[in-house]
Amino acid sequence: MDLQNLYTKMTxxxxxxxxxxxxxxxxxxxxxxxxxxxxxxxxxxxCEKIAKLLKLNxxxxxxxxxxxxxxxxxxxxxxxxxxxxxxxxxSKNYLKEVDDETREKILYAIRDHSGDGNDIYGKILAxxxxxxxxxxxxxxxxxxxxxxxxxxxxxxxxxxxxxxxLTVEFKTDGQININExxxxxxxxxxxxxxxxxxxxxxxxxEIIFT
Numbered sequence: 111m112d113l114q115n116l117y118t119k120m121t122x123x124x125x126x127x128x129x130x131x132x133x134x135x136x137x138x139x140x141x142x143x144x145x146x147x148x149x150x151x152x153x154x155x156x157c158e159k160i161a162k163l164l165k166l167n168x169x170x171x172x173x174x175x176x177x178x179x180x181x182x183x184x185x186x187x188x189x190x191x192x193x194x195x196x197x198x199x200x201s202k203n204y205l206k207e208v209d210d211e212t213r214e215k216i217l218y219a220i221r222d223h224s225g226d227g228n229d230i231y232g233k234i235l236a237x238x239x240x241x242x243x244x245x246x247x248x249x250x251x252x253x254x255x256x257x258x259x260x261x262x263x264x265x266x267x268x269x270x271x272x273x274x275x276l277t278v279e280f281k282t283d284g285q286i287n288i289n290e291x292x293x294x295x296x297x298x299x300x301x302x303x304x305x306x307x308x309x310x311x312x313x314x315x316e317i318i319f320t
Contacts, residue, residue, distance in 0.1 A: 257294020
């Protein structure tokens with residue numbers, strides 16, 4: 111099966127988009143950050159960029175994008191807690207036509223994205239998901255949470271690999287309190303995902319706030 115064609119088909123599949131609409135509805139009732147299709151599309155974009163920087167083949171790039179598309183779909187039923195496992199189970203049923211080896215890579219990346227991942231699919235997805243901390247994701251309740259509220263000052267994220275170094279740049283509005291942000295538990299996860307990917311690729315890394 112051509113994975114790029116499958117990915118394109120999936121982006122227009124109402125079964126998937128309807129699940130994300132349920133997530134949008136649920137998050138209107140409470141939550142700190144969005145897990146909607148705008149988040150998903152940014153994660154897909156980050157996955158594609160890092161995969162191309164690493165010169166992965168087209169099939170692997172498409173596989174990682176499929177994992178990114180499905181990684182938060184488990185939020186539709188049961189909310190954020192345990193959503194990675196539910197996304198894994200949902201995707202396992204959906205991806206029955208994909209060959210076993212590629213399917214396993216996609217599924218384990220989805221299951222492990224809340225951590226650091228164990229292979230290149232998982233490392234890339236975990237990295238791309240975690241670095242999407244920005245103003246566009248913060249829900250009203252999240253603005254009341256110490257540390258989390260500082261993500262509202264991050265306008266965009268960019269990264270590059272050059273001279274054996276992974277550099278991640280968070281562009282801010284200049285009003286961010288970085289010390290407060292660093293005390294928040296999720297910031298440690300963000301930094302760990304960057305380090306984990308860099309270590310996996312035997313690269314140095316740098317995190318910049320501008």
